[in-house]
Amino acid sequence: MEPALIPPAEAAVLGIPTIIFSVLIPVAGVALFAYIMAKRIAPLVFSNPDFRFDRIPERVAAVFKLWLAQWKQPRYRLAGVIHIMLFAGFIILSIRSSSLVVIGIYNDFVFPGLGGALGHVYNFFKDYAATLVLVAALMAAWRRGITKPKRYDVPEKYGKPHTGEALFVLAMISGLMITESLFEGTEAAAAVQKGLEPEFIAPLTLAWLFKATMTAMPEGGLQALHVIAYYIHDLIFFSFLCFLPLGKHFHVITSLFNVYFLKLDKGAVKPVKWGVDDEKLDELESFGVKTFEDFTWKHMLDFYSCADCGRCSDQCPANAVGRPLSPRFISIKARDYAFSHYPLKGRLKESEPLIGGIYEEDEIWSCTTCGACEEECPLMIEYIDKMVDLRRGMVDEGNVPQSLQKPLSALEKRGNPWGKMEKKRAEWATKDKEFKAECEVKVLEKGGDAETLFFVDSISSYDDRIIQITQSAARLLRTAGIDFGVLGKLEKDSGHEARRFGEEMLFQTLKEMNTEAILATGARRIVTADPHAYNALKKDYSGLPPVLHISELIAEAIQSGSIRLNGNGDPGKVYTYHDPCYLGRHNNMYDIPRDVLDAIPGIQRVEMEKSRDRSFCCGGGGLMLFYEPIEEQRMGQLRVEMAKAAGANVIVTACPFCMVNMEDAIKTSGLEGEMEAIDLVELIDRHQAA
Amino acid sequence: MEILVCVKRVPDTSENEIQVNSSGTDIERDDLVYSVNEWDNYAVEEAIQIRDRVGGSVTVMTVGDDESEEVLRREMAMGADNGILLSDDAFENADGRAVASILKAAIDKGKYDLILTGAQADDGAGQVGGMLAAMLDVPYASLVNIIETIDDQKIKVGREIAGGNQEMNEMNLPCVLSIQTGINEPRYVGIRGIRKVASVEIPTMGAGDLGLDADAVAPKVKRLDYFVPDMGEGAEMLEGSTEEIIEKLMELLKAKGGIKS
DSSP: OOOSSOOTTTOEETTEETHHHHHHHHHHHHHHHHHHHHHHHHHHHTSBOOOOSSOHHHHHHHIIIIIISOTTGGGSHHHHHHHHHHHHHHHHHHHHHHHHHHHTTOTTOOOTTOSSHHHHHHHHHHHHHHHHHHHHHHHHHHIIIIIOOGGGOOOGGGOSOSHHHHHHHHHHHHHHHHHHHHHHHHHHHHHHHTTOOOOOOOTTSHHHHHHHHHTTSOHHHHHHHHHHHHHHHHHHHHHHHHHGGGSGGGHHHHHHHHHHTOOOSTTOOOOSSTTOOGGGGGGOSSOSOSBGGGSBHHHHHHHHHOOOOOHHHHHOHHHHTTOSOOHHHHHHHHHHHHHHHSOSSSOOOOOOBSBTTTBOHHHHHTOOOOOHHHHHOTTOOOOHHHHHHHHHHHHHTTOOOHHHHHHHHHHHHHSSTTOOOGGGTTHHHHTOHHHHHHOOOEEGGGSOOOSEEEOOOHHHHHOHHHHHHHHHHHHHHHHTTOOEEEOGGGOOOOOHHHHHTTOHHHHHHHHHHHHHHHHHHTOSEEEESOHHHHHIIIIIOOSOOOEEEHHHHHHHHHHHTSSOBOOOOOTTOOEEEOOOTTTTTTTOOOHHHHHHHHTSTTOOEEOOSSOGGGOOOOSOOGGGGTOOOOOSSOHHHHHHHHHHHTTOSEEEESOHHHHHHHHHHHHHTTOBTTBEEEEHHHHHHHTBOO | OEEEEEEOEEEOTTSOOOOBOTTSSSBOOTTOOEEEOHHHHHHHHHHHHHHHHHOOEEEEEEESOGGGHHHHHHHHHHTOSEEEEEOOGGGTTOOHHHHHHHHHHHHHTSOOSEEEEESOOTTSOSOHHHHHHHHHTOOEEEEEEEEEEOSSSEEEEEEEEGGGEEEEEEEESSEEEEEOTTSSOOOOOOHHHHHHTTTOOOOEEOHHHHTOOHHHHSOSSOOOOOOOOOOOTTOOOOOSOHHHHHHHHHHHHHHTTSSOO
């Protein structure tokens, strides 16, 4: 087809053929981009290994779901929709943009495969895509500049606001869309003037608008605009490319890789060093992350990928109660460290310790490992493993808060954080005469066997309040006709928190002792009422029989009729179920506990706004009970308020630590008598039909 | 600065249920777990911090049996450079004076500028520090909560005085200081730290090595009895679950005007 205007490949300005720019701009752009990328990859060369090259089908599936289908975006409705518009537009326009670069040199270039009808279909969609992207960019700019959602704020201690960078990029994106459409619109307008048949332009698109408004323009003007639009587009295109790796828009490049290399095993904790077996840990010179280079390459990629959207911190319970932790800035500070220590120009800067440098001790101890941040991140950035690695580094340096040293030492000596006597571990079953009379529990510390091993764990063995839950659990197991036993003094703390607080060797010791004791019983399966123990035995241990949470067994028993429930609907009581982090988010068990609850005849149950995978941490379990955080309020208090707002007056949970925190929060909020907390197991036990 | 810290292995009260044995001669020692005496741990941390500031070395020393080696290792994992175990069957029933005599004999074998002890031990009488200073004939300060080094001759020492007051003193080296908890925040020692120093040689010295005869270490104080005192007038033991105890205590406090409802 005869072009209506002289294309950039053949145009000249003051006698200089513009094709020179068509070659120079891409060459310079690509060269600069390659240089910047090489500098950005530099720290990854010094990083620790990370094994992420396995399980390809799962990773590809994740890319389709989380990257291509933008799975997590709509969790924040408006921002999510805007992002999907931008993302989809970019995907569609990537073909057009790269074609345009080549067209500046070879005017007849057609993207492979788009020569025939498909090309026309593509053109139709890409005009809408460009228009959509422009609209999205304007909406995004409106949000950034006018409505300013709170989660984009940068607290003073973290530096200057990032609004400028965001607006600049949105302006570049808008510029790309406008020039691309202008390039096309001028050509079409000229074709109309000359009576040629213009390429069909989808109605109501930006290019269509340009075409419609410019048909009256003199040809010279159209010609100038056509070429100028082309080169502005070319310039913005390569400037944009080179600007991406300089800030939060790096995710445009890294997101695909970050999602592909995502962590596939939720709830698990990374090994101290990938490739080093547990038995060889003693040979390691240093533990954990102390300097930036101790991070794995994937964790560095995470820092680069952070889009600064603030969703993690918006969901973070530690951030919500004013603890000195905001996951977003864990990433942003590390990214800025990488940028300043591996500069684009000049020498590398000397490595500096992270703790006391970009991170504070309390910042790192503030995390309850609840996983709300990771659940929310659209880019699958990890936080828990980094927290654990940073804590491992602090533990290795002896840098542990005094409040945690006693419980850690007690774990080492007595196998429980309170320093209680080992021989009293099964006293909940053996010393309470009333309970013993109705429910004899096999204590396997001197041999004997049972089909199911009931792993109790520390808090459920020793805490006066939680023992009641343990006894309810035992009664239910008996009703369900399950042959079960407990380890007694042979059971040690599962070590779930010891590990997550960075005391890996203590965890390893506890794991070895428990594994040996459990295997010696010959049990065919393990059941526990503590989600932390459940997660530890399932994810941190290996070679054990299958592990179940007690709600699974109860659900089964209700189904089979071995546990029968009665009830009158408990008039006046409105129940709400609080998802424990280590049952819900880390193990995807959301429905079973709810089904069990709903099996109580006539029960009235409501959902809190933050429930299921958005559940709000109670304040943390295990060693977190001992830690004295800097905070304005307790997480539990916020949670109790949420239950109240939902119209509930009974909080049902399925975790002993949630119970401790909820009951404390009810008392400290002065809601005694108005609100109560009960464990699922206790509730079912109370509703057992005789 | 050459610093010596005298430490002791004790049953940790927070991790044990201490009960008097049936014959009333001692506490029930089955099922006890031991650790470094808490005050001593602060003393070692302080010594390490001083060494890191001004150079020198930290030696930890204990009078005890073979099992006491474990606390020396723990303190070496913390950062002490050397450990010395003073162990002999003759030391078994040593009283405070005997322990001070044994330590003095060992200290005479080396050269130390600064000698630290804990202010007291969980199972002790708080007497070794003072006696040791007297035997060595060097200055002594007790309940120390601040140490500032001036030069290799003098130090400034702060003491905690009743009522939350603070006293500052200047002292000549060598001297003995007994250290109060809270002087610093002792670093954490985990299993990994201890394993790292597991194979370090710890020399042991007995009575013969120290030139001590049986008389010198024989106890001069004889323990007659060990018992839980009878309840006195006006004392009342509250019983029941924690909740019940709290409730009863609240009632009592309200009834006696301790708190106003």
